[in-house]
Amino acid sequence: xxxxxxxxxxxxxxxxxxxxxxxxxxxxxxxxxxxxxxxxxxxxxxxxxxxxxxxxxxxxxxxxxxxxxxxxxxxxxxxxxxxxxxxxxxxxxxxxxxxxxxxxxxxxxxxxxxxxxxxxxxxxxxxxxxxxxxxxxxxxxxxxxxxxxxxxxxxxxxxxxxxxxxxxxxxxxxxxxxxxxxxxxxxxxxx
Amino acid sequence: xxxxxxxxxxxxxxxxxxxxxxxxxxxxxxxxxxxxxxxxxxxxxxxxxxxxxxxxxxxxxxxxxxxxxxxxxxxxxxxxxxxxxxxxxxxxxxxxxxxxxxxxxxxxxxxxxxxxxxxxxxxxxxxxxxxxxxxxxxxxxxxxxxxxxxxxxxxxxxxxxxxxxxxxxxxxxxxxxxxxxxxxxxxxxxxxxxxxxxxxxxxxxxxxxxxxxxxxxxxxxxxxxxxxxxxxxxxxxxxxxxxxxxxxxxxxxxxxxxxxxxxxxxxxxxxxxxxxxxxxxxxxxxxxxxxxxxxxxxxxxxxxxxxxxxxxxxxxxxxxxxxxxxxxxxxxxxxxxxxxxxxxxxxxxxxxxxxxxxxxxxxxxxxxxxxxxxxxxxxxxxxxxxxxxxxxxxxxxxxxxxxxxxxxxxxxxxxxxxxxxxxxxxxxxxxxxxxxxxxxxxxxxxxxxxxxxxxxxxxxxxxxxxxxxxxxxxxxxxxxxxxxxxxxxxxxxxxxxxxxxxxxxxxxxxxxxx
Numbered sequence: 001x002x003x004x005x006x007x008x009x010x011x012x013x014x015x016x017x018x019x020x021x022x023x024x025x026x027x028x029x030x031x032x033x034x035x036x037x038x039x040x041x042x043x044x045x046x047x048x049x050x051x052x053x054x055x056x057x058x059x060x061x062x063x064x065x066x067x068x069x070x071x072x073x074x075x076x077x078x079x080x081x082x083x084x085x086x087x088x089x090x091x092x093x094x095x096x097x098x099x100x101x102x103x104x105x106x107x108x109x110x111x112x113x114x115x116x117x118x119x120x121x122x123x124x125x126x127x128x129x130x131x132x133x134x135x136x137x138x139x140x141x142x143x144x145x146x147x148x149x150x151x152x153x154x155x156x157x158x159x160x161x162x163x164x165x166x167x168x169x170x171x172x173x174x175x176x177x178x179x180x181x182x183x184x185x186x187x188x189x190x191x
Numbered sequence: 192x193x194x195x196x197x198x199x200x201x202x203x204x205x206x207x208x209x210x211x212x213x214x215x216x217x218x219x220x221x222x223x224x225x226x227x228x229x230x231x232x233x234x235x236x237x238x239x240x241x242x243x244x245x246x247x248x249x250x251x252x253x254x255x256x257x258x259x260x261x262x263x264x265x266x267x268x269x270x271x272x273x274x275x276x277x278x279x280x281x282x283x284x285x286x287x288x289x290x291x292x293x294x295x296x297x298x299x300x301x302x303x304x305x306x307x308x309x310x311x312x313x314x315x316x317x318x319x320x321x322x323x324x325x326x327x328x329x330x331x332x333x334x335x336x337x338x339x340x341x342x343x344x345x346x347x348x349x350x351x352x353x354x355x356x357x358x359x360x361x362x363x364x365x366x367x368x369x370x371x372x373x374x375x376x377x378x379x380x381x382x383x384x385x386x387x388x389x390x391x392x393x394x395x396x397x398x399x400x401x402x403x404x405x406x407x408x409x410x411x412x413x414x415x416x417x418x419x420x421x422x423x424x425x426x427x428x429x430x431x432x433x434x435x436x437x438x439x440x441x442x443x444x445x446x447x448x449x450x451x452x453x454x455x456x457x458x459x460x461x462x463x464x465x466x467x468x469x470x471x472x473x474x475x476x477x478x479x480x481x482x483x484x485x486x487x488x489x490x491x492x493x494x495x496x497x498x499x500x501x502x503x504x505x506x507x508x509x510x511x512x513x514x515x516x517x518x519x520x521x522x523x524x525x526x527x528x529x530x531x532x533x534x535x536x537x538x539x540x541x542x543x544x545x546x547x548x549x550x551x552x553x554x555x556x557x558x559x560x561x562x563x564x565x566x567x568x569x570x571x572x573x574x575x576x577x578x579x580x581x582x583x584x585x586x587x588x589x590x591x592x593x594x595x596x597x598x599x600x601x602x603x604x605x606x607x608x609x610x611x612x613x614x615x616x617x618x619x620x621x622x623x624x625x626x627x628x629x630x631x632x633x634x635x636x637x638x639x640x641x642x643x644x645x646x647x648x649x650x651x652x653x654x655x656x657x658x659x660x661x662x663x664x665x666x667x668x669x670x671x672x673x674x675x676x677x678x679x680x681x682x683x684x685x686x687x688x689x690x691x692x693x694x695x696x697x698x699x700x701x702x703x704x705x
Contacts, residue, residue, distance in 0.1 A: 161258045168262030169211065176266050179248035186259055 001109035004031065005080060012101035013084040014136065015039065017108050021078050025108075028146030030116055031082055033106045036089050037098060038115070039082035040129075040147070042137055049077050082108065083136050085128050088115055095124040113154030120151060120167045126174040141181060145188045152191060160191045193218065196226055196298040197271070201290060204238055204650065207272045207300045211265020215240055215272075221326050221654040221664070221675030223303040223311075224274055228294035231279040234303070234311055235290075236673060238650045239273040274300070275650045277672035280310055287311065287671065305330045311671050320364035322357070322628075323676035326662060332676050334626070334669040336364050340371040340570055342625025342668055343596055345578075345608040347641050351389065352630035353661040355381050357678045358574070358609050359397065361628070363689050365572070366401050366527050373527035373607075374518065374554065375574040376547040379538060380531045382574075383407040384416035397529060400686055402695045405527045408514060410505040410542055411534030421514040421530065423506045425466070426459040427549055433497070435548050435581075435590035436541065442496050445489040447589075452485050453493075463508050466501055468494050503542050504535065515553045522554070523569045540580070544590075547575055552591040558602040570603045578608040579615035587617045596620045614640040626667030631658050647673075 004025050005017035017031075025031055029041045048055060055076070058065055066073055084102060086095040093115065119125040129137060129144060137143055148167070155163050168186060175182040193213045199205035205226065209215060218237060226233040244250070249267050254260045260268070276290040287310070308330040313319070317337035324330055339361070346361075348354040359382060365371050375382050375397075384398040384407060398405045398416070409417035430450035437447045454461040468479060468490070476494075480487035500506045518528050530550065536542035551573055558566060575581060575592065587593030596606050597619070613621065614636035622644050629641050638655055642648025645666065654675050655664050666673035679685065 164258050165261045168259070169265065172263055172266040176245060179246045179267060180252070182267075183248075183252050183254075186254065186262075191258070 001032065001111070003107055004110050005108040007033070007082075007102060007104055007106045007108065008079075010101055010104055013039075013097055015082050015084060015102060016045075016079050017082060019078045019080055021073065021076070024078055024080050025110055026146065026150065028143045028150060030111045030119065030147070031108045032088060032111050032115070033084075033102050033108060035102060035106060036087050037084050037102050038086045038088055038093065038111070038119075039084040039108075040137075040143065041080050041082055042143060043081040045079040045081070046076055047079065049075050083132070085125070086119075088118075093118045093122065093125075095119075095122055095128050113151055116147065116151040117155070117163070120148070121170070123170045123173055126171055130174050141184060145185055148185065148189050152189060164189070164191050192299050192301050193224070194272070194300050196294055196296060196300060198296075199274075199293075201276065201293060205233075205235065205274045205276060205294075207274055209270040209272060211269065213270070215242060215270040217327075218272060218302070219326060220657045223308065223325055223674065224272070224300055225303050225307050226274070226276070226294050226298050226300050228279075228292075228298050231281055231292065231294070232307075233276050233290060233294055233298075234278040234280065234307070234672060235274040235276040236650075236654065236675070237272050238275045238653055241271045241273070242268070243271060244268045272300075275647055278311060285310070303328075308332065312674060316671075318364075318368050318370050320361075320368065321679060322360055322364075322665070323663070323678040326675050326677055331679075332665075332670075332674055334665065336361075336368055336370040336669070339626055339669040340365065340572060340605065342600055343606040343608070343620075343623050344572075344626045344628070344667070344669075345610065345613070345621075345624045346628045346630070346663075347608075347610055347613045347632060347637070348630025348663075349611050349633055351660060352632075352658075353663070353678055354609055354611070354630055355386075356661065356681050357628055357630065357663055358382070358607075360679060360681055360685070362397055362527070362574070363400060363685070366397060366404055367689050367693060369525055371570040371572045371605075372522040372525055373529075373572050373574055374522055374550070375527070375529045376543065376550075376576065377529050377531045377574075378543050378576040380414075380533065383414075383529045383531050394681070395686060397527065400689050401527075401693070403526070404693075404695055405529060406518075406521050407529045407531060408518065409531040409533050410503070410536045410546060411532070414531055414533035417531065417533075419514065419517065421505050421546065422509065422511060423515070423546065423549055424511065424513055425462040425506065425508045427513050427515065427553075428462045428500065428506060428545070429552075430454040430461065431552075431589070432545055432548055433493075435586065436496075436544060437589070443489075443492060445486065446493045446496050449485045449489045449493045450497075453483060456483055462497065462500070465490075465494055465497050466508070469498060469501075499541055500545070502535075503539075503545075505542075506545070513553075515550050518550060519554065519557055522571050525569075540577075543577070544581065547581070548590050548592075551595060554604060555591050555595060555599065555602075558599065558604045561602070566603055570605075572605050572607050574607040574609065576609045578606075578610045579612040582608070582616045582620045584617040587620055593617070593620065596623050611637075613637050616640065618643060624667070626665070626669040629655055629658075629664045629666075630662065631655075631660060 005019040007015045007017045009016035025041045194207045194209040197206045197208040222237045279290050312332040316335035319333040320336045321331035346354050383396045386396050388394050406418045408419050410421045433450040434447035457464045477487040480490040581592045661678045664675050
């Protein structure tokens with residue numbers, strides 16, 4: 001598993017991790033802590049390492065700026081926000097929050113399509129996302145759509161349609177009172 | 192499993208939510224289903240099928256691909272079946288009772304399997320006989336011929352629906368199992384030795400299958416397949432027969448009244464007397480009318496009407512014993528009799544109704560006067576076609592069939608009606624029909640009539656509407672619950688089954704009868 005960040009701030013179940021420039025996990029990406037907890041990346045933030053300092057405009061391309069003033073980037077940090085929702089142990093995924101918060105400085109790793117597939121086959125996963133407070137998941141539908149498209153791109157073509165039916169059957173049950181949202185997801189997924 | 196129980200009541204039926212993976216096209220009205228409760232298995236029939244949705248939004252922006260549609264099945268779009276419950280089988284004991292309790296929410300529902308059919312329509316009934324299979328399965332459905340023989344029964348259906356095929360099958364079962372002797376008044380010569388199917392193919396009749404267990408009588412010598420011929424002496428015709436015919440053949444009421452007056456005066460010779468007036472002039476006829484105390488023009492009309500009897504050929508002024516006696520002996524000996532109508536009697540209502548009435552009246556008299564012990568040994572089922580003409584509200588009191596339908600069950604004589612216009616049969620008579628086999632009917636009045644007085648009739652009517660030719664809805668005493676069946680094939684396999692282990696009376700045994 002590839003390491004992609006380290007938790008530096010916790011407001012459980014929301015954690016903020018520091019990543020690397022150009023290597024932040026994608027929005028909607030599923031990440032895993034070194035203690036097996038799973039979370040969804042919901043936003044990216046880039047800020048100065050110096051409290052209170054904000055970046056100023058240099059009117060140059062990032063590549064030019066990096067060449068001319070590399071310290072500008074060294075003074076910045078790349079953060080991503082993750083919502084913890086469950087765990088994966090011994091190949092089994094569970095959709096439930098841990099009793100206690102994850103530890104500060106826990107390392108975060110990226111997961112593959114296999115974990116996403118297991119989650120999407122669980123109605124409880126979509127129940128968690130669509131049942132959670134909207135502040136936890138800003139642009140929830142967009143996040144779900146990204147997750148789905150990312151997953152389907154990893155599924156062999158001949159399995160995509162049957163996988164689509166399974167996953168959207170779960171989603172349809174969760175969104176049974178919100179057909180327009182379901183249809184937007186259906187329309188946005190590339191199979 | 193096809194789904195689970197969603198809601199419902201004993202009165203209105205159970206609503207079953209079909210699983211998303213169940214294609215509603217694989218189910219049909221009339222299918223037999225089992226609801227697995229905790230204490231009982233509930234047996235019912237699909238009475239209606241519904242496709243519906245949980246949101247109208249679906250139709251404003253419908254799914255485009257097949258897999259999108261597939262994903263919405265069971266949630267936004269789904270199907271339901273309305274099931275009428277009839278019986279419940281106690282788990283453990285297996286005892287079967289009519290439905291009295293209701294299963295719980297989410298009880299699983301499945302299409303009946305072979306073992307389920309066996310519990311309800313299996314061979315565990317008296318004189319079990321298979322008449323067909325469920326509409327969408329191949330399991331045999333057995334009816335109890337014993338129960339069938341105890342009451343009046345009926346086959347209703349339009350022309351071409353398969354009435355005669357079904358009748359032949361049921362009659363074959365009764366003959367093979369010696370449940371009852373049949374007296375079949377075979378208006379269109381379809382039950383004797385051979386008959387013709389609708390596509391003009393020669394097919395076996397009951398005589399061809401059962402040989403000496405069936406005797407074919409005909410009123411005309413033109414029938415080469417007949418075993419014997421019917422002669423009815425004048426003395427066997429009563430004024431009541433004329434009264435019966437007055438409604439069927441539009442004789443005036445005056446004719447019947449006149450016949451009764453003459454019968455009172457002349458006794459059994461009344462018909463001979465009336466026919467002797469043929470050819471008399473107006474003056475002579477008036478003199479005779481005055482002599483006997485009837486209206487001259489009514490007498491003239493009666494003579495004209497009754498000459499039709501004479502022209503039939505088999506009603507004769509003779510002292511020879513009526514064939515009716517012989518028919519009775521056969522019936523009492525367990526031999527079934529098919530009475531056919533060939534020559535100028537073919538499809539002739541006058542011949543048919545006269546012979547049917549005269550013979551049935553004799554059977555009625557004979558069985559009413561039989562002692563208990565003798566009666567126990569004999570059971571006769573009289574089969575009549577075009578029964579609505581005999582059993583309409585206007586005519587049922589004027590012939591013997593109304594009496595047989597109402598009163599003869601206790602004397603072991605019952606009716607088997609084969610008809611296409613049940614709405615024209617009197618409601619009282621219909622209420623006496625124990626088991627009904629209903630094939631395709633088109634007329635709303637006829638559909639209503641067959642379910643008159645039947646609990647859940649409106650639900651059964653829905654099933655009836657879906658029937659194809661050679662499919663029948665069976666309900667009544669011979670089955671534990673209503674069932675739609677595909678009538679079995681009447682072909683070589685059936686004939687072979689009927690002949691298996693059959694004991695056919697020898698000619699010597701037959702001679703002993705007489």
